[in-house]
Amino acid sequence: MSKLLQTILAVALAASAAVAGAQNAPKALASNDYKLGAGDTIKIQVYQNPDLSMEARVSESGSISYPLVGSVSVGGLTISDAEKKIAAALKQKDILKQPQVNINVAQVRGNQVSVVGQVNRPGRIPLETFNMRVSEVIAAAGGISPTGDETVVVSGMRNGQPFRKEVDLGAMNAGQQVDDVIIMSGDTISVNKAPTYYVYGEAQKPGAYKVERGMTVMQALAASGGPTPRGTTNRLKLTRTGPNGQQVEMQPRMNDVVQPGDVLFVRESLF
Template sequence: MFNKLIRFSLLFLASLAASLPALGASPAAQREYVLGAGDVIRISVFQNPDLATESRVSESGAITFPLIGSVEVGGKSVPAAERLIATRLREGGFVQQPQVSILPVVMKGNQVAVLGQVNRPGRYPLETFNLKVSDLLALAGGVAPPGGDTAVLVGFRDGQPIRQEIDIPTLFANGGETDVLLMGGDVLYVDRAPVAYIYGEVQRPGAFRLERNMSVMQGLATGGGPTLRGTVRGLNVHRREGDQLKVFEPGLEEILRPDDVIYVKESLF
C-alpha cells in the first residue's frame, strides 16, 4: 500500500511538471536575437580558451575569428551564428567537436524608430530581447501634449508586413498583455490627438483636444461656457460626413466626433 502511494505521488508530480510551462519559456525568452551591423559579440569555444575573442559586426555583416578568418553572421540568429562558426572550425580541422557560445555584449545592429507626437522622436537601438512599446515610449520621453491615445506599429513578422493599432492608455490595463514586443526595424508612430472646435458666444472660442467619449456639454465646458449674451438653446453642431456638411441641434449628451464644430448662439433676450 505504501509503495503504491509513492508511485501514485511520483506519477502525479511528473504529470504536473509536464503540464507546467518551461522555465523562461515566455514569448520574450523564445525570441532569438538577430545579429546586425554594429553589434559587439563575445565568442568562446568550450575547452579552447585561446579561441575566445570579442568582435564587432561590420557594416557588411562579417566578423573576424581566429583560424577561420571572416565569417558572415549579420542577419543570422545567435544559435545560427554559433552553428556556422562550429561548422567552419570542424570542417577546417581545427577543433573536432566544437561547442561555440556567442554572447551579445553591445546590441546596436537592430534599431527601432518612434515618430510623431513624442518628446524625443528618433531611432533607438534594440539593446534588450524584451523591449516593448511602453519601453520605447519611455525612451522617447513619453507622448507629447499634442499626442493622441493611439499609436500605430508597422514592421515585419516572419517575413510578412504588419500594421497594428495600439491603444496607449490600456497598455497596462490587462497586466501588460497588450504591450507588444518590438523587433528590429519596427516603426512606432504616435498621431496627433483629434480636435473639435467651439465658437460663437463662449468664453474661450477655438480648437480644443477631443477626449475619448467627450460630450457636447463637456466641449461647452472646455470653452468656458456661454458668455452673458450666449445661450445653449439652439446650440448647433457642424459635422462633416463624407462630402456633406451636416448641421443639427444636438442633445447636451451627444458624443462629439473629430473636427466637429460647436456653435453657441447669442440670446435674443
C-alpha cells in the first residue's frame, strides 16, 4: 500500500471516529437564556488555547475555580454573561490579550423546579432555559395523570415576595388564551386530584369518575357504561350539595352539566 493511500485511509478513519463520537456524546445544553446555578457542570473552551479549556462544577456559593485566575463567580449568570466574565478575568490577569471563551452546560443540577401530585413522573425537573413555562415543565414530568386536575398551581417567590398562580392548562389545550407563566428556579408546581362525580344504582360500572370539562349528564352516564338491562334513564336522580352545604335532589336533563361532587342514581325500570 502506498504512503498516499495509507494517509487517505487514516484521515477517513479519524473522521469516521470523530462523527461517531459526536453522535454518541451527551447533548450539551447551549441555551444562552439559561442561568447557571449551584451543582451545574460546565465545559469551558478558550479558542486556540486548549490548556485553558476545562470542565468545572459550580459550587454551592455559585463560583468555579479556574486555572491562573482563581475563583470566578458565575452563579445566576447566563451562559453568555459567564463567558464574558471569564474572558475579562483572563484579560485582567494578562493571560490573554483577546480571549474568546465558549461555555456549554454538560450537566444541569442547579436550576430546578419541583412537580408534585397527579403527574406521571413527579419529582425535580431541571430548567433547561430561563423562559421555561408551566406547560413545558408539566410535559417534562410526563404530563398530567388520568386522575389529575387540568388546573395546576404554581408557587414560589418573585421579587422577594410569595407568589401563587393557578394555570388552567385544559383551557389552553382548548385554544383559549391562558397565562402560561414562566417558571423560576425553586418553584413548586402542584397538580391536585381532579374533581369527581359518582354514579350508583342500576349502572353498568358504578363508582367515582373524573369530571371532564363541560361534561353533561348523558356523557357522565356513558362513562359508567350506561344503565343495566334493569335500569332506565327516564327516572334519573341527581343529588347535589348546595351553597349552604345542604343536599338537594333533582331530576336532571340529559344535557345538564355535571358539577364536582354530583351523585347520579340510576333507578330500576318499572317495566
